[in-house]
Every structure is written in structure tokens, then in C-alpha cells.
Amino acid sequence: MVKVYRPSNLKEALEIISSEKCTLFAGGTDLMVKGKSWSGLEPSFDRPVVFISDLDELRKIKINEFFLTIGGACTFTRIIDNSQIPDFIKEAFIMIASPGIRNMATIGGNICNSSPAGDCLPLLYAMDASVVLESIYGRREVNIEDFILGPGKNVIGWNEILTEVRIPTKNFKIRAYRKVGTRKSTALSKVSFAGLAEIEGEELKDIRFAFGAVGPTVVRSRRIEKKIVEMVSEKKLEVGEIKKMYGSIIKPIDDQRSTANYRREVCLRFVENFLMSCKWR
Amino acid sequence: MEFNISQSVRREDVPDKIAGIAKYIGDYKFKDMLYARTLRSTEARAIIKNIVFPKLPDGYCIVDKGDVPGRNRVKIIDYDMPFFADGVVNYIGEPIALVVGKDKRVIESILSQIRVEYQRIEPILSVEDGLNAEKPIFGDNNCFSDYTISKGDMVSAKRRAKFVYEGEYETGYQEQFYLEPQGMIGVYEEGKVSIYGSIQCPYYVKNAVEECLGFEPYRVRIVQTTTGGGFGGKEDYPSLIGGQVACAALKTKKPVCLIFERNEDIEVTTKRHPSKIRLKSYIDENYRVLGMEGDIVLDAGAYSGLSSVVLQRAMFASAGVYNIENLVVRGRAVATNKVVSGAFRGFGAPQAFFAIEMHMEHIARELGIDPFEFKLSNILRQGDRSTTGGLYRDRILLPEMVNRVIKMSSLEEKKKAFKEKRKIGKLNGIGLSMFFHGGGFTGSGERDHIKGRVRLVKDDKGYVEILVSNVEMGQGAGTTLRKIAAKTLEVPLSKIIFNNPDTDRVPDSGPTVASRTTVIVGKLVQEASEKLKERWSEDRVEVEVQYKYPEGFYWDNDRFEGDAYTSYSWGVNAVEVEVDPTTCEVKINGVWAVFDIGSAIDERIVKGQIDGGIVQGLGYASIEVMEDRSGKIMQRKSTDYTIPTSMDVPEIKSELMCEPYGGGPFGAKALGELTLVGAAPAYALAIEDALGVKINKIPVRPEHLMEVVQNGK
Numbered sequence: 006m007v008k009v010y011r012p013s014n015l016k017e018a019l020e021i022i023s024s025e026k027c028t029l030f031a032g033g034t035d036l037m038v039k040g041k042s043w044s045g046l047e048p049s050f051d052r053p054v055v056f057i058s059d060l061d062e063l064r065k066i067k068i069n070e071f072f073l074t075i076g077g078a079c080t081f082t083r084i085i086d087n088s089q090i091p092d093f094i095k096e097a098f099i100m101i102a103s104p105g106i107r108n109m110a111t112i113g114g115n116i117c118n119s120s121p122a123g124d125c126l127p128l129l130y131a132m133d134a135s136v137v138l139e140s141i142y143g144r145r146e147v148n149i150e151d152f153i154l155g156p157g158k159n160v161i162g163w164n165e166i167l168t169e170v171r172i173p174t175k176n177f178k179i180r181a182y183r184k185v186g187t188r189k190s191t192a193l194s195k196v197s198f199a200g201l202a203e204i205e206g207e208e209l210k211d212i213r214f215a216f217g218a219v220g221p222t223v224v225r226s227r228r229i230e231k232k233i234v235e236m237v238s239e240k241k242l243e244v245g246e247i248k249k250m251y252g253s254i255i256k257p258i259d260d261q262r263s264t265a266n267y268r269r270e271v272c273l274r275f276v277e278n279f280l281m282s283c284k285w286r
Numbered sequence: 287m288e289f290n291i292s293q294s295v296r297r298e299d300v301p302d303k304i305a306g307i308a309k310y311i312g313d314y315k316f317k318d319m320l321y322a323r324t325l326r327s328t329e330a331r332a333i334i335k336n337i338v339f340p341k342l343p344d345g346y347c348i349v350d351k352g353d354v355p356g357r358n359r360v361k362i363i364d365y366d367m368p369f370f371a372d373g374v375v376n377y378i379g380e381p382i383a384l385v386v387g388k389d390k391r392v393i394e395s396i397l398s399q400i401r402v403e404y405q406r407i408e409p410i411l412s413v414e415d416g417l418n419a420e421k422p423i424f425g426d427n428n429c430f431s432d433y434t435i436s437k438g439d440m441v442s443a444k445r446r447a448k449f450v451y452e453g454e455y456e457t458g459y460q461e462q463f464y465l466e467p468q469g470m471i472g473v474y475e476e477g478k479v480s481i482y483g484s485i486q487c488p489y490y491v492k493n494a495v496e497e498c499l500g501f502e503p504y505r506v507r508i509v510q511t512t513t514g515g516g517f518g519g520k521e522d523y524p525s526l527i528g529g530q531v532a533c534a535a536l537k538t539k540k541p542v543c544l545i546f547e548r549n550e551d552i553e554v555t556t557k558r559h560p561s562k563i564r565l566k567s568y569i570d571e572n573y574r575v576l577g578m579e580g581d582i583v584l585d586a587g588a589y590s591g592l593s594s595v596v597l598q599r600a601m602f603a604s605a606g607v608y609n610i611e612n613l614v615v616r617g618r619a620v621a622t623n624k625v626v627s628g629a630f631r632g633f634g635a636p637q638a639f640f641a642i643e644m645h646m647e648h649i650a651r652e653l654g655i656d657p658f659e660f661k662l663s664n665i666l667r668q669g670d671r672s673t674t675g676g677l678y679r680d681r682i683l684l685p686e687m688v689n690r691v692i693k694m695s696s697l698e699e700k701k702k703a704f705k706e707k708r709k710i711g712k713l714n715g716i717g718l719s720m721f722f723h724g725g726g727f728t729g730s731g732e733r734d735h736i737k738g739r740v741r742l743v744k745d746d747k748g749y750v751e752i753l754v755s756n757v758e759m760g761q762g763a764g765t766t767l768r769k770i771a772a773k774t775l776e777v778p779l780s781k782i783i784f785n786n787p788d789t790d791r792v793p794d795s796g797p798t799v800a801s802r803t804t805v806i807v808g809k810l811v812q813e814a815s816e817k818l819k820e821r822w823s824e825d826r827v828e829v830e831v832q833y834k835y836p837e838g839f840y841w842d843n844d845r846f847e848g849d850a851y852t853s854y855s856w857g858v859n860a861v862e863v864e865v866d867p868t869t870c871e872v873k874i875n876g877v878w879a880v881f882d883i884g885s886a887i888d889e890r891i892v893k894g895q896i897d898g899g900i901v902q903g904l905g906y907a908s909i910e911v912m913e914d915r916s917g918k919i920m921q922r923k924s925t926d927y928t929i930p931t932s933m934d935v936p937e938i939k940s941e942l943m944c945e946p947y948g949g950g951p952f953g954a955k956a957l958g959e960l961t962l963v964g965a966a967p968a969y970a971l972a973i974e975d976a977l978g979v980k981i982n983k984i985p986v987r988p989e990h991l992m993e994v995v996q997n998g999k
Contacts, residue, residue: 189933
């Protein structure tokens with residue numbers, strides 16, 4: 006029998022996890038699969054479980070002129086249904102799994118699961134999102150790229166809860182999100198892609214690309230993004246050159262869902278299509 | 287009671303299924319029931335040197351080859367597959383033993399402590415290696431079957447030919463993915479073994495268990511429990527696990543339950559045979575296909591199972607719906623150290639029709655002629671002969687069906703419009719396939735092996751029970767058979783009873799396979815009903831009828847000559863796709879179908895079969911990828927082996943045309959398998975149309991299309 010806690014507020018939850026090592030259970034859509042056992046047996050959890058999906062503190066969505074703040078236990082459905090969140094952010098969540106899973110799965114859970122194929126991650130990387138981690142000792146904010154270290158690995162401490170995701174509310178005129186899955190619904194990604202660009206007149210101010218499911222973590226390169234801005238400002242954008250640069254850092258693998266060649270080629274084509282669609286030329 | 291046989295009625299099995307009160311095998315809890323889990327080979331090919339078991343707690347035991355009182359070989363067609371590995375293992379996942387006991391956690395702990403010491407043997411992992419095997423798995427040439435069929439005069443056809451075209455076509459594995467995984471419970475009481483389970487063929491399991499235990503027939507009873515889908519996957523495999531739970535029940539004297547987990551089921555149970563088919567056609571100056579040479583190689587996996595008959599069906603369908611008068615086709619089912627290939631809806635035909643439909647299209651393209659004209663000018667007509675020289679006795683409606691599908695799908699207008707769209711980078715395409723399916727067992731199976739018997743019992747209140755060994759597994763058989771009886775007897779449907787078969791009560795009317803339940807068993811139900819009607823005034827009546835091979839047909843099973851089937855159903859499918867130019871993902875924009883299944887016994891059930899079969903066929907053609915690495919299947923989870931969801935397929939527009947079969951009930955013909963057969967070639971042809979590339983292999987993966995596009999058209 007696994008011991009479970011159902012704290013009634015965030016403070017209580019933080020106290021529980023400060024006194025013993027627990028597994029935080031937000032939506033459970035990944036945990037229940039990981040802990041799956043022979044049907045008829047309880048799912049296997051090696052530590053006490055703390056249910057945090059009902060904590061009000063973790064279910065808020067706030068937006069101001071600087072940040073969109075999404076509580077860690079907000080389900081994908083809650084995010085999709087929120088009227089304040091811009092559509093292009095919602096798009097990444099609409100493509101995830103199936104309605105049943107979207108009703109349960111949470112943004113905090115998806116980030117803490119830290120799968121390279123996590124579907125909301127490329128957009129969060131591209132948006133320069135950060136996560137807020139709280140413990141009884143206080144709170145800290147970590148950039149998403151610093152938070153996730155590798156498949157299933159991140160920097161959260163045993164006594165911390167991911168309470169908020171903070172997304173700078175910068176407006177991008179051009180944006181693209183693509184998920185290539187094994188099928189149209191209830192599918193894991195072969196590749197996911199987020200592209201954002203800010204253009205003023207003919208000037209490219211900012212451009213960002215992030216790629217999911219093509220490496221141990223989401224791939225993003227500020228160096229190449231800077232290079233693109235430079236090239237455009239000098240009116241010497243060489244798409245082939247940019248593709249070559251991305252080609253050297255996108256190193257996917259062959260696995261049971263797709264091939265390395267396909268994943269890489271699709272990423273490069275997304276970059277090319279995105280660059281070709283921008284109107285500074 | 288007058289009603290139109292085709293008009294849909296409410297299915298009796300459905301309310302309980304929707305309400306969740308139907309009892310599946312996992313819902314049965316017998317007193318003192320034990321659970322079993324399987325110790326499986328982790329090697330593709332090895333000699334078992336030794337097995338070290340941990341000390342077992344009280345009430346737990348191992349069941350293995352030493353616990354098989356009869357013959358440790360599963361009777362399917364031959365006897366090659368052991369119930370429990372007998373010193374050697376031939377595929378990853380092959381059962382070695384069961385761990386049996388009360389607590390699942392303890393069973394898992396015991397399993398994790400068992401050490402099997404293997405002496406590895408170089409495995410055969412491809413059909414190419416299998417055809418040149420130094421150490422064959424089976425016989426001298428490593429083929430479970432090696433057949434040749436021929437007709438006409440190939441030498442003359444070659445001499446007269448002006449064009450020759452050769453192509454090779456490849457198809458992959460397909461997993462049945464029934465919603466309910468495999469499961470059986472064995473019970474031993476007073477010298478008798480009863481097996482409850484999710485099965486298609488109660489008497490197959492019965493025969494296998496009798497031989498396994500060495501029991502007389504009266505000491506083995508099989509009861510079908512509500513079955514959540516089969517698609518062929520519960521034709522052969524339940525005989526294996528039925529024997530296993532029988533041995534376990536006999537040893538423990540307690541009920542023993544063996545139910546597979548989904549991932550286990552995906553990995554170790556039978557699948558559709560992967561195939562490689564080479565076709566070489568000889569064509570004259572009027573574009574008539576004079577002759578064809580074929581070479582069909584099926585990957586049978588480690589044991590023969592049903593491969594010989596799957597191979598026969600593939601060979602007999604090799605010329606598709608075309609009248610090719612001179613023909614030589616060789617077929618081989620090759621042994622490999624992989625999971626056993628078995629029965630799956632279509633049974634060899636989907637492979638053959640994919641090959642011939644692509645082949646015909648490629649010929650037309652090579653010759654620069656219109657593929658429809660080419661196909662229609664070679665199409666089978668009433669009075670033509672089949673690949674085995676059998677006569678097509680009934681009218682073949684294909685030309686009308688093709689015209690109807692062209693009209694329904696606006697195919698011609700679309701072809702033109704798509705050509706224009708391609709100029710602006712929009713990659714739409716449409717493809718059309720033509721196909722048939724022979725109803726019932728191949729060759730003389732119904733006459734020589736099955737000899738199906740059907741019994742009807744009327745009680746003094748006027749209720750009639752249908753006693754057959756055929757099962758309702760979601761396809762609607764219970765309702766279909768009841769309607770046939772009610773209509774023939776002219777009584778209300780509510781007076782006709784159909785229960786899940788129990789071999790203590792039902793005669794052997796054969797297995798629920800080969801699209802035979804309506805056309806063969808349904809006909810027997812009709813005949814029995816006619817007999818019963820004559821004696822309706824009696825209080826309690828029991829009538830039994832047995833299958834009689836229809837007059838005028840002929841089959842020589844040694845030479846594979848004559849009527850391979852007594853009736854044929856026909857189909858035409860069109861599929862429209864859109865290929866994403868960036869990702870090569872394929873979206874299905876439309877599906878149209880016309881089938882000739884004779885008369886429909888229930889239009890809604892028929893529509894269910896059509897939609898389900900086409901979706902399953904589209905999955906086969908597209909996203910259902912299953913490959914092995916060193917004999918281990920890579921797509922072992924439902925997240926990786928994906929079948930289509932309702933989001934992946936648009937509404938399917940289908941119609942029926944009817945050329946009735948005199949030997950079927952109310953003129954009905956085969957339906958279940960036919961619906962799957964034509965989807966794959968129509969889909970692949972649509973992609974060819976969209977991209978202007980040649981497709982020779984299914985599933986058509988975006989990964990493959992990307993390579994083709996990268997390498998330049």
C-alpha cells in the first residue's frame with residue numbers, strides 16, 4: 006500500500022515534502038503509465054504520493070503587460086479554455102494527446118516529467134519561459150532551459166513544488182507551431198517545432214526557434230538566432246547557411262517512432278519555411 | 287413475422303457492452319482462483335541449458351513441459367509449436383513456463399528471480415536468411431510450405447508478349463489490436479477440464495486441449511466468454527494458452543487465470559505475415575496481360591501455425607481481379623526466429639492485392655496508358671477462370687462498381703484539379719483499388735475438414751435456440767444468425783436465442799473465421815430453420831443439419847486445381863489524400879467504397895464492418911509500423927504501435943451492389959475480411975498520384991517518402 010497525502014493548501018503540501026521524500030502527483034498521466042503494473046495490482050510508487058492537482062494556489066492564470074503566469078497544476082484544458090491566453094500559445098496544448106488526458110495533465114507535470122518529447126516545451130523554450138520553484142524556505146525562479154537537464158532529469162529539489170510557469174508576454178508577429186506525431190490524436194511526437202519572429206517594418210528585431218523530440222532536451226540556439234538577425238539586417242540572409250548551422254546542432258536518433266534523417270530534415274524544413282514566410286525580404 | 291432481412295435491428299449484445307455489464311474474461315472470479323504469468327524466452331534462438339528457480343513459497347508452482355500429460359505440441363494444422371518450450375526456444379517471447387499462485391505480487395517476484403541459462407544459436411531473422419539457412423528451423427529448406435500453382439501455357443504467353451514488366455512489393459507486420467487482450471481461465475472439476483476464454487474457435491481450442499492433456503473429448507469443455515474483438519488474432523493463439531491453463535488447472539486442481547497485459551499481447555501473439563511478392567507480367571500489343579509469373583514469400587515466424595493456408599489464399603489471389611490465362615506462381619512460407627505469424631482479417635489476401643494493384647498501375651504507367659482502361663480491359667468477367675482454374679459462375683459487377691465509385695468520389699474531376707494544384711505545390715492525390723474475397727475456407731476445407739453442423743432447439747413456448755460454435759466477437763454474428771432464423775421461421779426475432787457457445791451444448795459448426803459465419807453457417811441455420819418449420823407444431827423439436835459441398839463445384843487439394851472458393855465478394859475503394867510538402871505526413875481527405883456482398887443481412891452491421899475494415903486497412907497501409915531489431919519487436923507499446931483514431935480517418939462513404947449467391951442465406955456472401963483488403967492499395971496509389979513517385983512497400987511512412995523526395999523524383 007502506498008501512503009498518500011491530500012493537502013488542502015500549498016503550505017501544507019510544502020511541509021509534507023520537507024519532512025519526507027515524496028512523489029508529487031499533479032495529473033498523473035505520466036506517473037500512472039510509469040507506475041503501471043499487472044492489472045489488478047496497484048500502480049507501483051516507491052515513495053509516498055502527494056496529490057497537488059486541487060491546490061487553488063497552483064490553479065491560477067494571470068496575465069499582465071510583462072508576464073503570463075500559469076499555475077503549475079493548471080490542466081491543459083484549463084489553459085485552452087482560458088480567454089486571456091493568446092491562441093498561439095494554446096495551439097501547443099490543443100495538439101497534446103486526447104481530451105481525456107488534456108483534462109487531467111498539467112503544465113507543471115509536463116515540465117517536471119522533462120521528456121524530450123514534451124509537447125509544450127519547445128514553445129516555452131522559444132518564449133524564454135521560466136519556472137517558479139517553492140519550498141518552505143522560499144522561492145526561486147529558474148529559466149526553463151536551465152531547469153531541464155536531460156530526459157526525465159531536472160533541477161527541482163525534493164522539497165520543492167513547481168508553482169508557476171512565467172512566460173514573458175512579448176508579442177511576436179510571426180509564429181509557427183508544428184507537431185509531427187505518429188497519428189492525429191493521442192500521439193507522441195516525432196518532432197515538434199516552435200518558431201517566433203518579431204518584425205518592425207523591414208527590420209527583424211528578434212527570431213527564435215526551438216525543436217522538440219530531436220535530442221535529450223529541447224534544442225534552441227541563441228547564437229544562430231543572433232546570426233539570423235545580423236544576416237537580415239545586413240540583407241544577406243543565407244537560408245542554406247542557417248540550415249547548415251541548425252543541422253550541426255540537431256542530432257536526433259533512430260527509434261521506434263521515427264528516423265534520425267526524417268527528424269532532422271523536418272526541423273530544417275520548418276526553419277526554411279519559416280524564414281521564407283517572413284516578409285523582410 | 288414479415289420483415290426485410292436487410293433492415294437493421296437492435297443488436298442484443300450491445301446494450302450490456304455499452305453499459306459495462308457484459309462479462310469479459312477479466313471479470314470472472316472463480317472461487318480459489320489462481321493467477322498465472324508466463325516465463326518467456328529472451329533469446330531469438332537458443333538451447334535451454336538449465337533453468338534455476340528460486341525456492342517457491344507454499345501455494346505457488348511452476349507449470350512447464352513436464353506438466354503436459356499429453357502431447358506437448360499445439361494442434362493447429364501441424365503439431366510443431368510446443369505449449370511450453372521443450373529444450374529450445376525459437377523466438378523472443380516464446381513461452382517456457384507459467385508461474386502460478388494466488389498473489390500477483392509474489393508471482394512477479396518469483397518470475398524476476400528465475401534464471402534461464404541459454405546456449406545461443408545464430409538466429410534466422412529475415413526471409414532472405416531463411417531461404418539460405420545453414421541451420422534450418424524447420425525441415426531441410428526451412429520453408430513450412432513451398433507450393434506452385436500454374437495454369438495455361440506460359441511458354442506461349444512469353445513468346446507472344448510484346449512487353450514485360452516486373453516489380454517487387456513488400457508488406458509489413460500488422461497487429462490485430464483487439465480491445466480485449468488474450469485471456470483464458472482453466473478449471474478442473476471431477477476429472478473434467480473447462481476452459482473459459484476470449485476466443486473465435488471453441489472447437490479448435492477443444493481439439494488442442496484434448497491432445498495436450500490426452501483426455502477423451504467428453505472430459506474437455508470450452509466456453510466462450512464475451513469477446514472484445516478477434517480479427518483472426520483469437521483464431522490460433524487461444525489454442526496455445528488454452529492448453530497452458532488446462533495443464534495449470536490440472537496440476538493445481540484450482541481455477542487458473544492467464545490474461546495478457548496489452549504490451550505483452552502486442553509483443554508475443556500472432557500477427558499478419560510480412561510479405562515479399564515479385565510479379566512479372568507478359569503483355570501483348572493490345573495491352574492484354576497474357577501471362578504472369580509470381581513469387582510470394584511470407585515471413586511465417588518460428589512455427590508453422592496457419593501459414594500454409596494463409597499462403598494458399600495469397601497465391602490464389604495473386605492475379606487480383608484480372609483474367610490472366612497463363613500463370614505460374616510459387617509461394618513459400620519461410621521460418622524465421624521471430625514471433626509466429628498467424629491469422630488476421632484477410633488472411634494472405636491483403637498482401638496479394640496490394641502487390642497486384644500496384645503492379646497493374648505500374649505497368650500502365652510504364653506503357654504510358656490509362657490505368658483504369660488497362661485494368662478494366664483485363665478485368666474478370668462471368669465465365670472466366672480463376673488462378674486455380676475455377677469458374678466464376680456469377681455475374682461480376684466490377685465495371686459498374688468502378689463507375690459508381692468514380693462518380694461518388696468525383697474521381698475524374700479531382701484528378702484534373704489535383705494536377706493544377708500540384709503546380710502550386712499542393713500535393714493531393716486519389717487512388718482506386720479493385721479486389722475480391724473468397725467466402726469460407728480455402729479449397730476443400732469446408733468439405734474435408736470442418737463439415738460444420740448446426741442445431742436448432744425449439745421449446746414448448748416457441749423459443750428457438752441456435753446452437754452453433756460460432757462466436758459473437760463484436761462483428762454482429764449473433765444478431766445476423768438470429769435474423770436468418772427468425773425470417774426463415776417467420777417468427778419474431780425475440781423468439782430466437784443465441785448464447786455464447788459452450789462445447790458441451792453446441793455442435794461443431796466450425797471456427798469463426800474466413801468470413802464464413804454468415805455465408806456458410808448462416809446458410810445452415812436457414813436450412814435447419816426450414817426443417818424446423820415443418821415440425822413447428824411439435825412441443826419440443828431439435829433439428830440438426832450438416833454442411834454439404836455444393837453440387838457442380840470441384841477442388842483437387844493435391845494439385846490446387848478447381849474452385850478455391852464457392853462464392854466471391856467484390857469491392858472497389860477510392861482514397862483521397864493530401865501530402866504535406868514539408869513533413870510528408872499524409873492526411874486522408876476522403877474514402878469511398880462500393881461492395882458486392884450479395885444481400886446484406888443487416889445494413890447497420892454491414893456498415894460497421896465496412897467502416898471498421900477500411901480503417902484497419904488504412905492503418906495497415908500507413909501508421910501501423912512494426913519492425914524488429916535482432917528479433918525483438920521495437921513497437922511493443924500502444925504508444926508506439928499506433929492504430930488509427932477517429933481523427934485520422936474521415937467519414938467513409940459506402941454503398942452496396944448485389945449479385946446474390948444462391949448458396950448463401952437470402953443470397954448473402956462473405957463480408958468481414960473483404961472490407962480490409964482494398965484500402966491499402968487505394969491509399970498507396972493516392973500517394974503515388976500526389977507525389978508522382980512509385981510506392982512498392984507498405985506501411986507508407988513519411989520517413990520513407992521523405993527519402994524518396996530527397997533523392998529526387
